[in-house]
Amino acid sequence: MAKSDALGQFEQLVLTAILSLRDNAYGVTIHEKVSELARPKTVSPGAVYITLDRLEDKGMLSSWLTDPTPERGGRAKRCYRLEALGERALQESAETAKRIWETVAEVLGSGRRPKWNPVRPK
Amino acid sequence: MESGPSEVILRAVGRLIPAACREEVLGDMRERCGSTREFLGEASHVVPLVIVSRVRRTSDPLLLLMDAVMAYTAFFTATWWLERSVLYSEWGLIRLAIPVAGMLLALVLADAYSDPKKRWPGRPLLGVVLGTALAFASQLALGPWALPRVAMIWGAGMAMLLVSTMRMMFPPAADQAQVAKIPAFWVKLDAVSLGLRRPAAIYVLLVVAAVVGFAVARLWR
Numbered sequence: 184m185a186k187s188d189a190l191g192q193f194e195q196l197v198l199t200a201i202l203s204l205r206d207n208a209y210g211v212t213i214h215e216k217v218s219e220l221a222r223p224k225t226v227s228p229g230a231v232y233i234t235l236d237r238l239e240d241k242g243m244l245s246s247w248l249t250d251p252t253p254e255r256g257g258r259a260k261r262c263y264r265l266e267a268l269g270e271r272a273l274q275e276s277a278e279t280a281k282r283i284w285e286t287v288a289e290v291l292g293s294g295r296r297p298k299w300n301p302v303r304p305k
Numbered sequence: 306m307e308s309g310p311s312e313v314i315l316r317a318v319g320r321l322i323p324a325a326c327r328e329e330v331l332g333d334m335r336e337r338c339g340s341t342r343e344f345l346g347e348a349s350h351v352v353p354l355v356i357v358s359r360v361r362r363t364s365d366p367l368l369l370l371m372d373a374v375m376a377y378t379a380f381f382t383a384t385w386w387l388e389r390s391v392l393y394s395e396w397g398l399i400r401l402a403i404p405v406a407g408m409l410l411a412l413v414l415a416d417a418y419s420d421p422k423k424r425w426p427g428r429p430l431l432g433v434v435l436g437t438a439l440a441f442a443s444q445l446a447l448g449p450w451a452l453p454r455v456a457m458i459w460g461a462g463m464a465m466l467l468v469s470t471m472r473m474m475f476p477p478a479a480d481q482a483q484v485a486k487i488p489a490f491w492v493k494l495d496a497v498s499l500g501l502r503r504p505a506a507i508y509v510l511l512v513v514a515a516v517v518g519f520a521v522a523r524l525w526r
Contacts (some may be wrong), residue, residue: 252332
């Protein structure tokens with residue numbers, strides 16, 4: 184994967200949110216979903232906008248404006264969709280995370296909570 | 306009972322958001338916030354980040370560097386001919402950079418706030434005119450650090466001419482025709498990948514740098 188295609192943790196969260204929201208992915212819902220995924224950390228909506236712009240510039244997302252709605256004061260929504268490049272990058276990130284988890288589970292034992300158990304010097 | 310932020314506040318905050326993303330950002334904030342107080346709280350941390358993101362998308366460091374070199378050359382030349390003693394004074398060359406910095410700030414903000422949907426022939430010059438105004442405004446606040454008025458007037462005139470010529474030759478990404486609403490950032494990458502603008506821009510920079518270097522060398526001989 185080229186360096187520019189590598190995803191940061193926050194970018195992974197935003198792409199995951201868009202993937203799970205399907206056709207209803209716009210600023211408000213993406214921010215809600217990212218906040219849910221990033222718990223207990225709080226997420227600023229501004230950070231979500233910056234990341235959406237950056238991912239769109241990288242070609243991982245595409246966006247379009249919908250019709251205006253009354254609950255938004257007659258303003259349109261910008262909806263986002265994952266592009267093939269974004270899907271691939273997210274899949275690779277998920278595979279890396281899976282490998283990390285498998286290694287952690289192997290060392291600490293799967294199915295139980297990781298415990299702090301240092302080896303004491305004799 | 307309050308049903309949402311007041312329309313006056315919405316419009317005022319909307320003016321601060323760059324035109325290219327005003328519709329969706331303002332709509333999202335309206336949907337998220339139930340009161341004017343909540344809306345203002347959210348706007349205080351969302352709007353600066355939206356502006357930064359738009360500046361990142363619309364500004365090209367190489368073009369800005371060219372604009373800076375052109376404007377500095379204009380002020381340097383005007384001071385050289387009209388008030389040469391300023392150049393020999395302590396911090397003389399730094400004093401020349403202050404109006405240039407004001408001009409660049411205005412250019413960056415004008416690019417970020419330009420509306421991609423509205424196109425008119427004078428748009429490339431708007432940033433230059435605002436930049437010149439900000440350069441003059443910066444002089445009012447400087448007191449003893451301000452450039453002599455005659456050097457400032459001639460320098461600003463030449464800077465306007467050079468920078469607007471430069472921006473017509475190498476238009477910023479925000480001013481180029483956008484096909485199928487693609488982001489300005491892609492237009493910027495596309496123009497660079499064509500291999501047309503970047504080498505030409507570098508040649509112009511080299512020539513101007515050589516002229517300025519020659520003048521500075523003569524000054525201290």
